[in-house]
Amino acid sequence: MTMHDVSLPSYLEQSPEVSARFRRIAERPVVLKVNRLGKTFDGVKGRIQALHDISFQVRRREFISIIGPSGCGKSTLVRILAGLDDHSAGEILLDDREVTGPGRDRGMVFQGYTLFPWLTVLKNVMFGLELSNSSNGISGVSAEQEARGWIEMVGLEAFADAYPHELSGGMKQRVAIARALANRPRILLMDEPFGALDAQTRAKMQSYLLQIWKNVDITILFITHDLEEAIYLSDRIVVLKANPGEIQEVIEVPVEHPRSPEQFLSQEFLATKKRLEELIHPAKDAEDMLPIIRMTQVGDDVY
Amino acid sequence: MARARYFIIWKELDPRRRRVFQVFSFIIPLAVWSLVSYCPAVWHPMVRVSDPGSIGHFRVDAMVQKGAFYRENAKALAEHRKPAQGVLANPVYLPAPHEVAKSFYKAFVTPPRLPEEPWLHESLWHSIKIIIWGFLISSVIAVPLGILAGTYRIFSYMTEPFVEFFRYLPAPAFAALSVAVLGIYDGPKVAIIVIGTFFQQVLMISNTTQRLDPALLEAAQTLGARGLKLFTRVVIPGILPDVYRDMRILLGWAWTYLIVAEVVGNSTGITWFINQQAKYRIYDNVYAAIIMIGIIGITTDIFLAWLGSELFVWKSRKRSILSRLRTVYTTSRTEPETAQVSHDNA
Ligand SMILES: Nc1ncnc2c1ncn2[C@@H]1O[C@H](COP(=O)(O)OP(=O)(O)O)[C@@H](O)[C@H]1O
Ligand SMILES: [Mg+2]
Numbered sequence: 298m299t300m301h302d303v304s305l306p307s308y309l310e311q312s313p314e315v316s317a318r319f320r321r322i323a324e325r326p327v328v329l330k331v332n333r334l335g336k337t338f339d340g341v342k343g344r345i346q347a348l349h350d351i352s353f354q355v356r357r358r359e360f361i362s363i364i365g366p367s368g369c370g371k372s373t374l375v376r377i378l379a380g381l382d383d384h385s386a387g388e389i390l391l392d393d394r395e396v397t398g399p400g401r402d403r404g405m406v407f408q409g410y411t412l413f414p415w416l417t418v419l420k421n422v423m424f425g426l427e428l429s430n431s432s433n434g435i436s437g438v439s440a441e442q443e444a445r446g447w448i449e450m451v452g453l454e455a456f457a458d459a460y461p462h463e464l465s466g467g468m469k470q471r472v473a474i475a476r477a478l479a480n481r482p483r484i485l486l487m488d489e490p491f492g493a494l495d496a497q498t499r500a501k502m503q504s505y506l507l508q509i510w511k512n513v514d515i516t517i518l519f520i521t522h523d524l525e526e527a528i529y530l531s532d533r534i535v536v537l538k539a540n541p542g543e544i545q546e547v548i549e550v551p552v553e554h555p556r557s558p559e560q561f562l563s564q565e566f567l568a569t570k571k572r573l574e575e576l577i578h579p580a581k582d583a584e585d586m587l588p589i590i591r592m593t594q595v596g597d598d599v600y
Numbered sequence: 601m602a603r604a605r606y607f608i609i610w611k612e613l614d615p616r617r618r619r620v621f622q623v624f625s626f627i628i629p630l631a632v633w634s635l636v637s638y639c640p641a642v643w644h645p646m647v648r649v650s651d652p653g654s655i656g657h658f659r660v661d662a663m664v665q666k667g668a669f670y671r672e673n674a675k676a677l678a679e680h681r682k683p684a685q686g687v688l689a690n691p692v693y694l695p696a697p698h699e700v701a702k703s704f705y706k707a708f709v710t711p712p713r714l715p716e717e718p719w720l721h722e723s724l725w726h727s728i729k730i731i732i733w734g735f736l737i738s739s740v741i742a743v744p745l746g747i748l749a750g751t752y753r754i755f756s757y758m759t760e761p762f763v764e765f766f767r768y769l770p771a772p773a774f775a776a777l778s779v780a781v782l783g784i785y786d787g788p789k790v791a792i793i794v795i796g797t798f799f800q801q802v803l804m805i806s807n808t809t810q811r812l813d814p815a816l817l818e819a820a821q822t823l824g825a826r827g828l829k830l831f832t833r834v835v836i837p838g839i840l841p842d843v844y845r846d847m848r849i850l851l852g853w854a855w856t857y858l859i860v861a862e863v864v865g866n867s868t869g870i871t872w873f874i875n876q877q878a879k880y881r882i883y884d885n886v887y888a889a890i891i892m893i894g895i896i897g898i899t900t901d902i903f904l905a906w907l908g909s910e911l912f913v914w915k916s917r918k919r920s921i922l923s924r925l926r927t928v929y930t931t932s933r934t935e936p937e938t939a940q941v942s943h944d945n946a
Contacts, residue, residue, distance in 0.1 A: 381818050401824030411819035415837045415914050425823035460914045480823060
């Protein structure tokens, strides 16, 4: 990696604008508080400590990413936050109330889209609104109106009556985001939402997500294993390590807002990326070398 | 023209070829039947006597074993008597295709031998009624039970072990019992269909329900759905098309119990007709009736398949013309990403 040779500023250095922004964020109320969270699975090979002593806080309208190698417990963590799995230790507080089980205050976007295939785009987005109708008396008309607003926001008004199978992956994920946001959750949990998309579509989705975040009152917790994606999108990045899943470091991203793809080559961006690489891919060890016998002729070398 | 590649695993053929081969699936058995019927060299073990000659026990139109016919004629010739004459034929139980085709029409217009006996169409309708009642009664209980067993473990544990046990008991084993309980008319017949269908149905529907994508349930939960709402808003609509497909398969199985059911008590319906015709040795009518069952079965199924693809547009991946137009319109004016719109429709 040539990147390491270039002399870069430290990722800890922040421009006055950036540090002012972090000071402003620090004044906002805490939305999500995770306290010494732990999770063990009882597998066939005995107990697996998937998460250990995880603590962090997310403030209102903050964009926080969780990054780490495959199998470090990212999905486990987000599923526990969503209430889909139980935790073994610690506590989760949403607006100071303990989280038990899934609820509409935490929206979730999965990697596998999970749109209801039997419902049109409009009906998918209305799903949560219709559920709450019965309890707080919103009329069906206003639910539809509201859903159409969200669909318009993700730019799919022409597809309101289409079924999920008629949409591309990126469009499906936009519907999934609209569906989650329509419920007005306090926090939006996203588990590698763009992992299955091609690079171009992914770049587009990242920019959509930033626009949505800017214009909607929403706090976002975003799981990814893509370093650049994490830096580009986040205010802070929580870096996990595997076996057991623990927090290695919480990084304040020194890249200024508003974000744009040109920043991928800025000093702050590269410095942050270098730090993340050090944390996630520590110096090459022998494990990475395959025990391959030479099966080509001497002199017939690719390099 | 590109050489068609038929032997690529799971490779779909183009629609025209597909249709040709589908027609072939009927042509091949028909061709075999025709070959056996119209080509004396293939089988024809009998001789139909056209002139008995001097052989006393031969009659015009009687069917005689080929060997016996030649032996008798050789004896007659040796004794300088007039030999018999006849044509090679297949046994009466294997009529030729054209004879069966003829009786297809004839069977419907021929009045019953006795005035109180039903016409063919009445017999058929009677059979269809038995099927409909049996299938309906079974479904009304088995479908809800199967869905519950596939959704809530308590129902699964409370039904499935017994159902597993019971489905091994052959439905005809209950014939005598159902006559004793329900009399000799349609009751026991419907009961046999119900017993034959019900237990398979519970298990099949339960299985289908369990195959619902659990991620959809989780997504619904994060949207605030709980308890009964999860059941009515996710489980039911999610499995409906697959349950519908199960029902089509099960309806086919219900037909297979028909013949057994209809001989229980006093014989009725198409089974009575078949047995009656066999008794009179009018085998072309027997074949016509059997083929009739097949035709009724396959037309119902084709119709139900079509209906299903209309009802569950999202599952059949058909697209309404409206949405097709919409896609074309938006692709031409918006970002390239929407150009992938129809990729999973290919
Ligand atoms: N249901 C489960 N039972 C047992 N072990 C599990 C289960 N789910 C996850 N794990 C284990 O927990 C660890 C973290 O998994 P996961 O959260 O999916 O990682 P990530 O999303 O970071 O790739 C892995 O070692 C995995 O094998
Ligand atoms: Mg994961």
